[in-house]
Amino acid sequence: SYVVTQPPSVSVAPGQTARITCGGNNIESKAVHWYQQRPGQAPVLVIYYDGDRPSGIPERFSGSNSGNTATLTISRVEAGDEADYYCQVWDSTNAHYVFAAGTKVTVL
Amino acid sequence: QVYLVESGGGLVKPGGSLRLSCAASGFDFSDSYMNWIRQAPGKGLEWISHINTIGITKYYADSVKGRFTISRDNAKRTVYLQMNSLRVDDTAVYYCAREGEVRQFDFWGQGTLVTVSS
Numbered sequence: 348s349y350v351v352t353q354p355p356s357v358s359v360a361p362g363q364t365a366r367i368t369c370g371g372n373n374i375e376s377k378a379v380h381w382y383q384q385r386p387g388q389a390p391v392l393v394i395y396y397d398g399d400r401p402s403g404i405p406e407r408f409s410g411s412n413s414g415n416t417a418t419l420t421i422s423r424v425e426a427g428d429e430a431d432y433y434c435q436v437w438d439s440t441n442a443h444y445v446f447a448a449g450t451k452v453t454v455l
Numbered sequence: 456q457v458y459l460v461e462s463g464g465g466l467v468k469p470g471g472s473l474r475l476s477c478a479a480s481g482f483d484f485s486d487s488y489m490n491w492i493r494q495a496p497g498k499g500l501e502w503i504s505h506i507n508t509i510g511i512t513k514y515y516a517d518s519v520k521g522r523f524t525i526s527r528d529n530a531k532r533t534v535y536l537q538m539n540s541l542r543v544d545d546t547a548v549y550y551c552a553r554e555g556e557v558r559q560f561d562f563w564g565q566g567t568l569v570t571v572s573s
Contacts, residue, residue, distance in 0.1 A: 378558060380558075380559040382560070389550060390550070390563055392561050395555065396559070431499075435500075437558035442514045443502065443516065444560075446500040446501065449499040
């Protein structure tokens with residue numbers, strides 16, 4: 348089955364830029380979606396279809412997808428961005444939805 | 456405003472059964488694909504089941520195939536997850552989520568906790 352991988356953790360200072368990668372074989376051929384999950388809360392969709400933002404998500408969140416890597420970029424990081432972030436794709440070969448293991452973003 | 460409210464979680468012994476419900480409001484439920492996703496304590500997200508608008512097409516993760524059954528009642532705006540032969544490793548918070556047009560999960564409920572323990 349299709350596998351997507353993320354780094355376990357990313358640390359960033361307030362006001363700086365955080366980049367979280369999501370790796371997979373030829374992932375650029377798939378639509379990649381990103382979720383933010385704050386402690387004790389349900390996940391929230393922050394980016395869909397590689398780089399589109401749902402209504403209400405700040406422009407500081409952006410996404411890209413090329414080759415074997417998709418990237419979620421958080422600009423001008425704030426304390427409230429501290430959370431777990433997950434990428435997700437649709438594996439059409441196996442008719443499964445696949446999540447990566449997630450990345451914990453720590454704001455220093 | 457979209458609302459998804461899960462219910463039915465609780466403590467169950469290994470080998471037991473439980474049925475989860477997810478009541479939807481604020482969107483065209485009968486025109487929406489729905490999914491169940493779970494999260495074991497301290498772990499990541501795991502998709503477990505999908506159902507299409509009329510309940511004909513259903514997908515399951517390998518970890519639950521043959522034990523769990525997804526269904527829906529469009530008149531009641533509710534999606535269900537029947538869980539049989541429960542195992543300790545099924546312990547998790549179970550979320551229902553609406554699926555968007557490009558296979559994303561655009562709205563989530565707050566989850567219901569299922570604990571499988573003797």
